[in-house]
Amino acid sequence: MTNDRDESSKGGVSRRKFLGGAVVGVAAAASVGSHVLTHSDSAQATEKGCSTPLRAGVDYDAIVIGGGFAGVTAARELSRSGLKTVILEGRSRLGGRTFTSKLDGGKVELGGTWVHWTQPNVWTEIMHYGLEVEETEGLANPETVIWVTENQVKRAPAAEAFEIFGAACNEYYKEAQSIYPRPFDPFFAEKTLRQMDGLSAAEYLEKLSLSQEQKDMMDSWLSGNGHNYPETIAYSEIMRWFALSNFNMPTMFDAIARYKIKSGTRSLLDAMIADSNSEVRLSTPVIKVKQERDKVAVTTEDGVITASAVVVAVPMNTLRDIEYTPRLSAAKLDISAQGHAGVGVKGYIRVKQNIGNIMTYAPARNDLTPFTSVFTDRVDENGTLLIGFAPDPKLIDINDNKAVEQALQPLLPGVEVTSSYGYDWNLDPFSKGTWCTYRPGQTTRYLTELQKSEGRLFFTGSDMANGWRGFIDGAIESGREVGYQVANYLKGDDGNA
Structure with a gap:
């Protein structure tokens, strides 16, 4: 396991230092348009969603690790299925590698930006929530x-x-x-x-x-x-x-x-969260994920929470920064160590x-x-x-x-x-890279393996989409599919891993 508390760790900035304000000048701008909840507001958030999991002995039906577009999409689909769901996001904001900020009083997108009608997943969401686009x-x-x-x-x-x-x-x-x-x-x-x-x-x-x-x-x-x-x-x-x-x-x-969301990528994220019954805990990095016979225990710096299933929605480059028991497949750990090309x-x-x-x-x-x-x-x-x-x-x-x-x-x-x-x-410990572009040989060697579930763990993200990988569209594609898979899994769960 990578030592996330070591300030000299690979990537240049530890998770603790990052959350403590190492990039406070940029992070402060992340609050533009934000209305999601911090982990201290979790009691209020629980009232918003389904209060009782399907199965006794767990805190949630599903825990989603990562609050980018893939995680938010998966959580929305799970909560729409009546499942008690929580998103755990390490940063102080949702959005992952999308980031609506300001420069000289005007809106700018520091991460993912552009959308198009050939990107069917994000375009459907834009139309559904009545958002406008503008041109570059x-x-x-x-x-x-x-x-x-x-x-x-x-x-x-x-x-x-x-x-x-x-x-x-x-x-x-x-x-x-x-x-x-x-x-x-x-x-x-x-x-x-x-x-x-x-x-x-x-x-x-x-x-x-x-x-x-x-x-x-x-x-x-x-x-x-x-x-x-x-x-x-x-x-x-x-x-x-x-x-x-x-x-x-x-x-x-x-x-x-060419085309971008006029009100910012943040506005689409906000619309999706408002349409979800999921609880959201910000500034909550995940340290360990342990699968047991009939549940998964997730350890954060605030303690341990349990669920019947976990959706891992973190970028490929950070997969190995969480300690998993049992260990993830060798292929997932291998490509996470290699990293994609986007830097x-x-x-x-x-x-x-x-x-x-x-x-x-x-x-x-x-x-x-x-x-x-x-x-x-x-x-x-x-x-x-x-x-x-x-x-x-x-x-x-x-x-x-x-x-x-x-x-x-x-x-x-x-x-x-x-x-x-x-x-x-690259210095953000929750991304360790920009948009995902595979290196030679990575598609045929790793894509199918990245998409495979392991016991009660399911994996989603723009980095493993079939279509517009590296784009918002790919994140939504992957998140919707995995949300559907996990909902079916949980509703047919017989209590065995």
């Missing part, structure tokens, strides 16, 4: 594209640049349909998938007969999708996003970075000038800038708000205005940065 201006109507190739900067109208980039994409994505003919059924063409899954995104790119300019643009694109260097990202992961976007490049642009930087950058709707591309390794991609979020009376991505947090401190301004100069000479803001998810 730079993706909706790009005017100018700036790109780095062979350490030179080029600039052209968007239509001209996309001709170069589009031809490269047509070549790169040509095998997508053979790998994922049914995108939400990842193993439908299993033989083909297994043949291709060991390739990295970079290896496949290198094989293609593209110009260096096209390869540099594609390198930027691949790095942005996978949030790391392209050699760490599975080629099959890149194909999956394209397949889920109806094998269409303009649709993929729209699906991954990069996402940040919001306010520049003084109105620079219009721009989009930039730069290969992950170049001599000019750490940013692989920068694009306009919106233009307003205060200048331009940009969103920037880099493959490695070691390359840029996104919260250092001067460093960010210097990094932008090769792409946008003369811009003045007035504020810059991001969140290092």
